[in-house]
Amino acid sequence: MEDDKKNENPKQQINVELTDEIAEGIYSNLAMIAHSHSEFVVDFIRLMPGIPKAKVKARIIMTPDHAKRLLGALKDNIEKYEQAFGKIESGHEPPQFPVNFGGTLGEA
Known part of the structure; x- marks a missing residue:
């Protein structure tokens, strides 16, 4: 009878579709x-040098449970990245607006 219980809940496989447009990604x-x-709402924004207006390029809405799972997955992946490529040096100050991307400012 124990063998019957093992067969009742086989691991469910999920097929994930990735369209060409989504596969290109958004910076x-x-x-x-x-x-x-x-819910948690995460807006992904692209700042461009010299342009004071930034646009939200994607908005992801998730449950608190999924947000916490995402946090864990990011932490795990950052640890693996740093083991392979070295420590990620991040700035200790929040970004200043407008953001300076380095180099000289262009003129038209």
Whole structure:
């Protein structure tokens, strides 16, 4: 009878579709996060040098449980990245607006 229980719940396989458009990805160099009691909202934003207006390029809405799972997955992946490529040096100050990307400013 124990063998019957093992066969009742086989691991479910999920097929994930990735369209060509989504596979290209969206570049973001800023994320803003907000939350309510039932959801987390993450806006991925692209800041461009010399342009004071930034656009939200993607918005992801998730449950608090999924947000916490994402946090764990990011932590795990950052640890693996740093083991393979070395420590990621991050700035200790929040970004200043407008963001200076280095180099000289262009003129038209």
